[in-house]
Amino acid sequence: MKFHHHRLANGLNIIGEISPSARSTALGFFVRTGARDEVSQVSGVSHFLEHMVFKGTPRRTALDVNCDFDRIGANYNAFTSEENTVFYAAVLPEYVPQAVDILADILRPSLRGEDFEGEKKVILEEIAMYEDQPMWCAYDHAKKAYFADHPLGNSVLGSVASVQALTREQMQAYFDRRYVGPNITVAAAGNFDWRGLLKLIDKHCGNWPSGKAPRKGVRPAAGRDSFQVVPKDKVQQEHVFLISPAPAADAPLRHAADVLAMILGDDTDSRMHWALVDPGLADSADVSFHDYEGTGSFFTSLSCAPEQTQKNLSILRGLFRQVQADGVSAEELAQAKSKVLSRVVRASERPMGRMQALGMSWTYLGKYRSMDDELKAFEAVTLKKIREVLDRHPFAEMATLALGPLKKLRKPR
Amino acid sequence: MKFHHHRLANGLNIIGEISPSARSTALGFFVRTGARDEVSQVSGVSHFLEHMVFKGTPRRTALDVNCDFDRIGANYNAFTSEENTVFYAAVLPEYVPQAVDILADILRPSLRGEDFEGEKKVILEEIAMYEDQPMWCAYDHAKKAYFADHPLGNSVLGSVASVQALTREQMQAYFDRRYVGPNITVAAAGNFDWRGLLKLIDKHCGNWPSGKAPRKGVRPAAGRDSFQVVPKDKVQQEHVFLISPAPAADAPLRHAADVLAMILGDDTDSRMHWALVDPGLADSADVSFHDYEGTGSFFTSLSCAPEQTQKNLSILRGLFRQVQADGVSAEELAQAKSKVLSRVVRASERPMGRMQALGMSWTYLGKYRSMDDELKAFEAVTLKKIREVLDRHPFAEMATLALGPLKKLRKPR
Numbered sequence: 169m170k171f172h173h174h175r176l177a178n179g180l181n182i183i184g185e186i187s188p189s190a191r192s193t194a195l196g197f198f199v200r201t202g203a204r205d206e207v208s209q210v211s212g213v214s215h216f217l218e219h220m221v222f223k224g225t226p227r228r229t230a231l232d233v234n235c236d237f238d239r240i241g242a243n244y245n246a247f248t249s250e251e252n253t254v255f256y257a258a259v260l261p262e263y264v265p266q267a268v269d270i271l272a273d274i275l276r277p278s279l280r281g282e283d284f285e286g287e288k289k290v291i292l293e294e295i296a297m298y299e300d301q302p303m304w305c306a307y308d309h310a311k312k313a314y315f316a317d318h319p320l321g322n323s324v325l326g327s328v329a330s331v332q333a334l335t336r337e338q339m340q341a342y343f344d345r346r347y348v349g350p351n352i353t354v355a356a357a358g359n360f361d362w363r364g365l366l367k368l369i370d371k372h373c374g375n376w377p378s379g380k381a382p383r384k385g386v387r388p389a390a391g392r393d394s395f396q397v398v399p400k401d402k403v404q405q406e407h408v409f410l411i412s413p414a415p416a417a418d419a420p421l422r423h424a425a426d427v428l429a430m431i432l433g434d435d436t437d438s439r440m441h442w443a444l445v446d447p448g449l450a451d452s453a454d455v456s457f458h459d460y461e462g463t464g465s466f467f468t469s470l471s472c473a474p475e476q477t478q479k480n481l482s483i484l485r486g487l488f489r490q491v492q493a494d495g496v497s498a499e500e501l502a503q504a505k506s507k508v509l510s511r512v513v514r515a516s517e518r519p520m521g522r523m524q525a526l527g528m529s530w531t532y533l534g535k536y537r538s539m540d541d542e543l544k545a546f547e548a549v550t551l552k553k554i555r556e557v558l559d560r561h562p563f564a565e566m567a568t569l570a571l572g573p574l575k576k577l578r579k580p581r
Numbered sequence: 582m583k584f585h586h587h588r589l590a591n592g593l594n595i596i597g598e599i600s601p602s603a604r605s606t607a608l609g610f611f612v613r614t615g616a617r618d619e620v621s622q623v624s625g626v627s628h629f630l631e632h633m634v635f636k637g638t639p640r641r642t643a644l645d646v647n648c649d650f651d652r653i654g655a656n657y658n659a660f661t662s663e664e665n666t667v668f669y670a671a672v673l674p675e676y677v678p679q680a681v682d683i684l685a686d687i688l689r690p691s692l693r694g695e696d697f698e699g700e701k702k703v704i705l706e707e708i709a710m711y712e713d714q715p716m717w718c719a720y721d722h723a724k725k726a727y728f729a730d731h732p733l734g735n736s737v738l739g740s741v742a743s744v745q746a747l748t749r750e751q752m753q754a755y756f757d758r759r760y761v762g763p764n765i766t767v768a769a770a771g772n773f774d775w776r777g778l779l780k781l782i783d784k785h786c787g788n789w790p791s792g793k794a795p796r797k798g799v800r801p802a803a804g805r806d807s808f809q810v811v812p813k814d815k816v817q818q819e820h821v822f823l824i825s826p827a828p829a830a831d832a833p834l835r836h837a838a839d840v841l842a843m844i845l846g847d848d849t850d851s852r853m854h855w856a857l858v859d860p861g862l863a864d865s866a867d868v869s870f871h872d873y874e875g876t877g878s879f880f881t882s883l884s885c886a887p888e889q890t891q892k893n894l895s896i897l898r899g900l901f902r903q904v905q906a907d908g909v910s911a912e913e914l915a916q917a918k919s920k921v922l923s924r925v926v927r928a929s930e931r932p933m934g935r936m937q938a939l940g941m942s943w944t945y946l947g948k949y950r951s952m953d954d955e956l957k958a959f960e961a962v963t964l965k966k967i968r969e970v971l972d973r974h975p976f977a978e979m980a981t982l983a984l985g986p987l988k989k990l991r992k993p994r
Contacts, residue, residue: 192930240919240923503652507651510605510654513605517604518930520927
């Protein structure tokens, strides 16, 4: 494995990790922009723009984009989150030039008026579809309750009203501000020639504008002790999210936080699994650690029969009290480490997995982390560090939101 | 990459492909048994037995199986099909001894009476759950219509009646007949020591009984020109399957058949995509090639609004007539090859992918196929070979089954 980094004159960063034994190459364009970078008037613009990127350029129609990717057998896609918009493709090494040509071209989209209006309908359908998914609704509501006026509470999809009101000109202005050289990292992993890649990226992206794309509102989110019930008809189960503070994406304690989440609420063999899922009290109960720029959170989710919800919330409350008081055991720590090490290795086995890890690491930390760096960081997690996570980010103040058939619930004491 | 093969005295085959640069190891136990090996009285026993394998042994309770896998961070699972029951796990190389210990142990399950009755409820729930999925129901009905009295028409899940009537003794008898040495292949891929693996397998599996486990009814399925409509309430869309003959799993034409299916009905950029999905006439329309021991079939599936179904069936009929008359173009062939080569490479990148490919190749062909063997076989597909597939297995006689709101449909001419 060899790592390389280069910065173009316009500020665009190019990073690459070469694995000579790989038989494919994964390429990703990481734009450091997402829902948290939107003002409320343009809520949903990052995600809508991600769709528009596939709708064509001066050189390609939407059909050409699709056919050109298919002609080289590319496995390609994109996603938008609160903080990132990422476009990527995995191809055989001989098709890297074509893949760069397509990806770089579509990252300068035409944003044609007729495509914009057509795609707006698709986005509105996507919003309607998500509104049919109670777990997702509960998540979006809970995020708003927890983050309140913090920009991480912004919805990635936006609302029907904000998307309907959005104009092509607003999207163009957002694009011009955010899709500038210094705000974009190109990450490559697998089998490729570094000098050749540099030349290609320089040729296709060297003339992209530079400029500053500062992120506002980078600050810890305040812990929040709230309790909300959102009645929803035509839903069978009750869906509950509990959100509490956790370390940020660049915090030294982030690996310990990840291990703690696994001990408490991994989908197999965790405290919640044995207390709630295994005895059949809940369909699912898990904890995951989400790290962001400037803050982080533990997301606990629970899905169960409505009549069981009150009791399950008490059980959850008991689990949090117990871990807060007594921490975790050495045996639990050892077992969680085995799991997490195995997952890191398996996620790194494909160029696609390494490309994602490289791009995220550069975006959040501005540095390279090899798979072994990650493994060592997880191996170095101690009981003391987990204690430190609990002390700094206690499971005491939690924003709780339940969505489902229930009209009311008592906050467990 | 180095390949090894060894056969134990009881007939159990062990195969392994070593990839020194891999950071994990995947292990699979491939039992050559499935729904096609069941008589109607025990329909569903293969799949039910797969579940029971995780319910414990003289050395382990069901809980121990779960905990022991988790302690080594294993990514483990199993599946049952018409022809195979496969148990597998991916682990870090240092945990290979424990993984073999667990997998080999559970492959000699206790089949305890109380576990059997408890798991029967889980299986019945699984059957009920699948019956809620119209696409799956259409598939199961279509398979029965096409295969008729051929054993490949047997349902993998079985019916509520057959599962309810199944006894522990019938399952034990099926296990004793089918889970014998010569009917099992252990496949390993990734980073491991071959001599060490052999010793482990010999220690844990060397005393397993031998014996013959012949497969009955290995023969081509007759093409069948049938047309059936199954009205189903509470379903919004019409779900249609069309099944027609194709090459068998060991046929030299199988790679050409795979490429032909891709040109006709891949999920992006295929003839069906442009004729039905892209213009919005159907939600989905695709063709896939299923190869079995002794026979094969093309499965064409279509999902669309009920009122559009009649017209879509005519369009499909037109597409099949056209390909039957004119074959495919050199450009289509070149593009499909790019796609398929890229998919083969990406599927082979993880030990898990290679282990699956190795086990299946050994089970069906009794020989080793490297990733490069597969790539060469796809590269060698010509227009002439595709013509040969069409001539030997014409899209003329097709079993068509539609399930959804419609009460009747005309067979398109």
